[in-house]
Amino acid sequence: MRNYFKKFIIMFVMAVMLVFGASISAFADDSYVVGTANLNNTVENSAKVGDILKNPEKGWKRYDDSNNKFIYKGSGWRKDNNSNTYNAGHHYCSIPSSVTFKFFGSNFRFIAHRYKNINNYYSDHVYIKIDGIECGDFSEQINGEIYQLLLYQNNSLTKGIHTVELYTTNLGLNFDAIDINNDGYLIDSNESISLDKSTMNLNVGNSEQLTAITTPSAVGVTWTVSDPSIATIEVDPTNGKITKINALKEGTCTITATTNDEYKLSASCTINVTKKTEPIPTPDPQPTDTDYITNIAHAKGTNTNNPGGEVTIIFHGSSDTTLSLVKTTDVKDVWIGDNFTYTLVITNTGTKTAKAIVVNDPAPNHIDFNVSGVTTTQGTVDSSSTSKNIIVNVGDILPGGTVTIKIPSTVIA
Known part of the structure; x- marks a missing residue:
């Protein structure tokens, strides 16, 4: 009886461990680390460009260079295991190259290390392009060697989806991690959503079709309207990416399509509804x-x-x-x-x-x-x-x- 009870306890503990392990596997997400403290133990964020920032500050979360949503372009990229870098590893390239990523949010920070040696591996100018617009550059060269350095930050973007490219035109580039504001997240660079119209002008009582285009095409969408008293939608049951807009009364509203996946990408169309004007009839001639x-x-x-x-x-x-x-x-x-x-x-x-x-x-x-x-x-x-x-x-x-x-x-x- 004692052996049976002992065997039962062992099986029970193993079962609990299996269940606990399954829970961790199902719900934990180790693709980023959330900040819990500010640099120098200050109340507010205090990190600035040029500071060593080994962990994200409060209100930020960090994505490591090994995340598969970073796109490294150039033939010379290598992964280097280095205990001085964030998460003991970073990517680097000794020839002109670039790294691109897409994220939802309003703020981001670039973390890397910089140094100058006899080989001059790293460029003296790293250029930054956000949403296709050049946003300046910074130097990666310095005498000596400093790891996990905050090299660039932008806190003034409009909250939404942004594409960032870091690139060099001479020598190479190294990439350790990025920080994004807490309610932001990385997005697969190959995923996108758009609508076939950005604006639509309708008369009261009229209708028009609106279509969502997604990459990959298998991603479904959910449609919403900001003011259903102005316009309504009846989604095509055979293809949820096509909807018909029905104009009800004068006014302006927004129709939005959002992807039904973890990224929740969205695209919107502005609907302008006006009253239909009847033509003024031409007076008939007076009788003779x-x-x-x-x-x-x-x-x-x-x-x-x-x-x-x-x-x-x-x-x-x-x-x-x-x-x-x-x-x-x-x-x-x-x-x-x-x-x-x-x-x-x-x-x-x-x-x-x-x-x-x-x-x-x-x-x-x-x-x-x-x-x-x-x-x-x-x-x-x-x-x-x-x-x-x-x-x-x-x-x-x-x-x-x-x-x-x-x-x-x-x-x-």
Whole structure:
């Protein structure tokens, strides 16, 4: 029983050790070291160019030269094991060469050693290029030999993704480590994301496609919109890198695509949404006298103004070219003193709304209008109407709409 218990304890301890080891392997990340103290034990960062900085300060983390995200260019690069360098090793090259890396963050520091010997291995000028822009140079030569030296730092970059290149044009270069601000990280130089448009101008109600391009192509993306009240996205279910932007209301927002991997690279497009403006229609020409319709009424008996003849009634109704205007009377023959009614039927035959229609009818000789008896199926009779002139404020007539106006009239001598 005692042996069984002892064997059980040994197996249990071994199991715990295996589990603990598995946990370390699964979750620990030894690709960088986080700073825990400042140089000279100060409260704030105190390291400056020219200081020996053997460990990253607070708020920084250090990546060693052996990290596979550093790209060494040139045929002469070698890895040297040296206990004086950070993590007991560094890269160096004795001919013109360069090292490139990509990182997310706003600050970085370059750590290396410098010295001058009879062979003059290292260049007296190391040039720095950030995001394709030359940012000056520094010397690696000095009498004697100093290791883990802070040779360059930049604390004024915009927080984001940056590409850095250190290179020489004569002699060589050595590279020990870099420090990056705590919330930053190295990025695989071969990975990238971009959008096929950086800006998009849309009218309210319109849509347009936006596509993300990633390297490697297998990396997926997640889409976000800064203000979904201005524009929305419906991602293509068969290809998550294509999205359709739908403009909802006036304003500006940002659509962002972010990679679904450890680097979380992102690219954005600015969406400008404006209200669609309708073209101002060209006014139709006013009708000529030939556009007016003529109806004829006959006067019977003696007519001192026109004895025994015909009375011609010309009704001048002003109509838009998209309107038809038909005028009729309810009699063929009338005597002086007889009453009759004539009717105006106005129809909108066009495809657009006719705006602010006004009918203005002057009475001819021998005719008086009965203002109080005028009726209209739409609008109102203007208060300035008289027995010699009827004005009806019809208003708007929709396409296919019809308005009927009836005017009681009397034949006078």
